[in-house]
Amino acid sequence: MNTELTQIDDKINAFKAAFQSGMKSFERAGKIIVEILDSDPAAADYILSKCDNLTPTALRVFERIGRGHLLPSLAMDTSEGARRLKALPISLQRQYTDSPIPLVIHGSAGTDVLLVETKNLTQQQVKQVFARDHVRSEGEQKAWLVQSESEANKPATTGAEPAWKVRNGKVIFQKGATLTAGELATIITQIAK
DSSP: OHHHHHHHHHHHHHHHHHHHHHHHHHHHHHHHHHHHHHHOGGGHHHHHHHOTTOOHHHHHHHHHHHTTSSOHHHHTOOSHHHHHHTTSOHHHHHHHHHSOEEEEEEETTEEEEEEEOGGGOOHHHHHHHBOSSSBOOHHHHHHHHHHHHHHHTSOOOOOOOOSEEEETTEEEEOTTOOOOHHHHHHHHHHHHO
């Protein structure tokens, strides 16, 4: 058993080294793309024609990495939290890939703060934590939670047209309308007015 664990550990270490090498390669590739695009801003189509498996989106990701606007490790992270973190300045990307994000939660004794890794945030928590251009402070998150709860407690409005309407003493039904006895009585009352 120990031999098997040692072999697994050796493979994990080999993977980590390859992964780190890949991140450095992403940075080098990004810098090369930036050099090309800085010398000829219209070269993107030419690059894509020469690199069969490179998509326009991937090209822009490498450009962002090369310009120092995106961490290579975030380029491959598809978690909800990473998607929002990618749009923020590089300083915040570094901060929150190295440290967890404070997440305000409601508990029985009021609010509390959990420290959550970006990759572990749920979709709703991502909405709470990330504003358009920054990570919300604890105070901003509390205000966001209060607003979200008040919106959730509002009565729903459907915005759908009623199944019928009375106009000039005539009843106009929507296609597929069904009526209850009470609605029929209401219609008769409105027509009689």
